[in-house]
Amino acid sequence: MKIKKVLNNNAALASDENGNEIIYTGCGICFQKRPGDELEENKIEKTFVMEKANEQFLKLVSEMPYEEIQVADEIIKYASENLGKRLCNNIYITLTDHLGFAIERSKSGTFLKNKLLWEIKNYYKVEYNLGCHALEIIKDKLGVELPEDEAGFFALHIVNAELDGNIHHTMEAPEIIDDIISIVKYTYKIDLDEDSFSYERFITHLKYFLQRAERNAYYEPQDPGIFEIIMERFPEAYNCATRIKSYMESKYPEKLTDEEMLYLTVHIARITDRD
Template sequence: MEVKQVLGNNIISSWDSNGKELLLMGKGIGFSAKDGDPVDETKISKIFSLKTQEISHFTELLSQIPEEHIQCASEIICCARDLLNKKLNDSIYITLTDHLNFAFERKKQGIEVRNALLWEIKRFYHQEFLVGQKALQIIKDRFGILLSEDEAGSIALHIVNAELDNDMEQSIEITQMIQDIMNIVRYHFTLSLNEDSLSYERFVTHLKFFAQRAVRKQFHETGDPEFCNMIYQKYQEAYQCALKVETYMKKKKEYQLSSEELMYLTVHIRRIIQEHTGK
């Protein structure tokens, strides 16, 4: 492996055995290195295997922003991986670095940006939001910059993007969709949901992937009709609520639920209501 280009003291570009371009990060890996030199592989802490256009974008970013901002983003991403124990798409190194750089610039200029989805992010992506709060502490320790809770929410949403392999627009749409479905359930049964309950957490997790399929127009295969009908008959009240969700998805999102998706919604809604009413 040899150096293709030195992008900073701690990051260089190279190639893998198939000739695909890579970005290599590690403390001092680019210091005093020159194009064509062998890579000191003992210094590699992170290998980015990105799409060609993403590498081009990241290289452009590196030329425009301080390297310490890149290192800060990397520390936050490592923290997220450790705390969440989830795989994150490497594109987060681009999106989060870019976001942090703009956040720091806005702070210097005294510009505060409100996160319109902060309430939803706190409730639907609780663990990711905790990482966002941890990120604010990392930023404070590194730079003495105090960012708002709104920024913790934005950082959390970038992490959600990387978990689900979405872009920001898709994640915003998914978050709003989850909120709409939760409101359908609340209004149908005229009750407040226990957001600390296990059934609520399971329902939110189910809705994340359900909404992701809808946004991507990935239609789910239909399950066993007989079994689905048995569930509908057994949990009639929850089924009526699930039908309202189906109507919403069809009218607002142009997404047709399969009988299996409708059945799973019915089961999750039933669990939430049972937990609240004991019936």
């Protein structure tokens, strides 16, 4: 395959037979190479395939130290393997960019305070643990020690890639989840068992619930008979879900459907079951 553009000694832009632009990286892959030269396939360590190469990612690859690109890739790969799912390609831009700035700030002793750290630790426990592991990889491979706040930031990038969402909405989500949990606690005047399986399932449901809210794509109503049964079976949980509905409709333009109310009611009934 022929080089279309030399990004630096360790990265090249080329095209496949379908016209897709591909970024190839590898230590010294472009050393003394020019556009039109053949790539040595045995030097290729990573490929990034896109229908059209993203200019921001091209800029990152061409300007960031190769070791940092490798570390970002290792963090993403580890997160994907542990979550058991393929993450949205955009994480290669967002997380890599964040890593570069975090390392740059650390050199001047400047660190960002993560105001959502408590919420992230409590509502995105798996992703937070992946963020902590990211800090270990960075320390081991780059010799840079970043504070716990950065584990929270990396966790948000992972959450965003899981949901294929907008990072700004993803950063708002922990606060919204916290508000919803507060509504449940206030309605029932109880503390919730945060170690229970039902609580964990509810938090997972809320993550995707907020993704649907962001996209104006709530579940469509299915069987109204089932919704009526749930309302009668769990009146207190339905009352709580109604409060959440009012709160959500103050945040998002789309009205909650009966199907969304059904799921909220069932989850609330589960996490507040005193028996």
